[in-house]
Amino acid sequence: MENKESSFLLLTMIFPADPPGDEMTNILSRLPIEDLMKFRSVCKSWSNLIRDPCFINMHMNQRSLYKESYLIGKDSLDVTENECCTLYSDETFAEHKKLEFPLCEPTKSFEVFGCCNGVLFLLYPTTPRSSSKLYFWNPATKMIKNLCRSPVQLPDVSNHLVFGFGYVPQLDEYKVVRILYHEERNLTDPPTLPPVVEIYSLKTNSWTKIEIELSYFITSHMAKTFLDGSAY
Amino acid sequence: MVKLKSNDDKEFEVEEAAVIQSEMIKNMIEDGCATSVIPLPNIDSKTLIKVIEYLNKHINMGKAAETGEEDDLKEFDEQFVNMGWEELFDVIMAANYLNIHELMELCCQSAADRLKNKSVRAVREMLKITNDLTEEEEQEIINDAPWAFEGPEIDDTVN
Known part of the structure; x- marks a missing residue:
């Protein structure tokens, strides 16, 4: 009897709702x-379906919904106001919608490092740097999701930090790459110290250091593009 | 001509050019499995009549663009989906079973347009869905995105 009950329980756990x-x-x-x-x-089955990664992908690829693409612009003219963004039509540049940043506090600003599948990767607040956190x-x-801090501390001395953000469809995973140079960027010479390269994974909410030789500077920390599975 | 039989034993004759818009029947004909009558155990005659009406109208889809009949076809499609919810859902099930891509697109989009902006209560009533979430689960979903549950655009009417 007990066995029967537990196997029934197991079944209802695997198939929580048709x-x-x-x-x-x-x-x-x-x-x-x-x-x-x-x-x-x-109902339960709709709730499960709408959270399902396959359904989310299907929804993102639905052409009837996403006929248009938009440009996102940050309105930071008046820092005393709640900081927000505006979506603009990418064809006419007409204003489409105002977006309110959920964490906004007066006089504090955020900086966007990347965007992919409608998700923004950003740093907030930009000052003071010691209290800055990374968010999706x-x-x-x-x-909004706060990324855990990297175990690699930022040195007090001069440094240069670069981020890349993207989605890996094979793994259904959002990842961030962080490159820390232990010196100011240099346009002509290669770095004298090897930079520390780390990858953040959203699924595990953790950073992993990777061994890679990087004998050049990625100078710009902004203006990143994500296309066809690669961050540029 | 191809003969189709509904689940209430009614037979319909359809031109081959029309019926091959159904991928399923097209495959059956190509494999030589459609010699006499094709039984369709999932589709009743009322629904099958609607599907055949669509197939006959869309028989020359490619030609429509040349002869300027596109507007005519568009108007037909608009009229076609003007049916009750249950009837529409029967046609969607049939289109999915018969694998008629264009008909599936048309009817699913129409169904989605009817659900757009509806309240949760209205959707449950329209589709006869019983809420099997506990009160806590439901509240958790609402707390997750309270903004989605408020606003003047939410339509609580059932139609």
Whole structure:
């Protein structure tokens, strides 16, 4: 009897609720993110489906939803106001939507290092540097995630820090690469000390140091582009 | 001509050029499995009539662009999806089973458009879904994104 009960429990854990059929999945994948956030509370099977990575991918590839792409601009003219961003149509540059940064505090600013699949990778607040933290921000779901700190401390002496951010589809994983040079950037000469290169993984929320020879400076710490699985 | 049989034993004759828009039937014909009547145990006659109406209208999709009948086709599609929720869902199930890509696209988009901006309560009622979440689970989802549950655009009507 006990055995029967436990195997039944196991089954209900594996199949917590019948997934909606192909048809319902197809229909839901066409809805805007606002509706999906809300419809997670319709029933268990919808809730599970909408969180499912396969469904999220299907939704991101839904052409009927994403006919347009947008440019994101940071409005920082008035630092006393809540810092926010504006989405602009990439064809007409017309204002599409205002976005409010969830952590905003007066006089504090953030700096965006990269963007991919609608997720921004940023540093906040930019000053003082000692209290700066790294975040992933998805303006569509209004969710924000604080990345754990790298175990490699920033030296007090002059240094140069570079980030790259991207999505690895094979692993369904968001990653950050951090390169720490122990000297100021130099446009002509290679670094005299080997830089420390680390990779952050969102799934494990951890940093891993990687051994790689980097005999040149990546000078710009901004203006990063992510395309076809590589950060440039 | 190809003969299709619905699950309530009604037979329909459809031109081959129309019926091969269904990938499933096209494969059956190519494999030589469609010699007499093709039984469709998942589709009732009412739904099958709708599907055949669509297939006949879309028979010359490629030609429509040349002859300027695109607008006509667009108008037909708009009229076509103007049906009750249950009827629409039956056509979607049939389109998925028969693998008719364009029909699936048309009907799923129409269904999605009807769900857009609806309240959770309205969706449950429209689709006859029983809420099996506990109160705590539901509250957790709401707390996760309270902004999604408020706003003047949310439509609580059922239709």
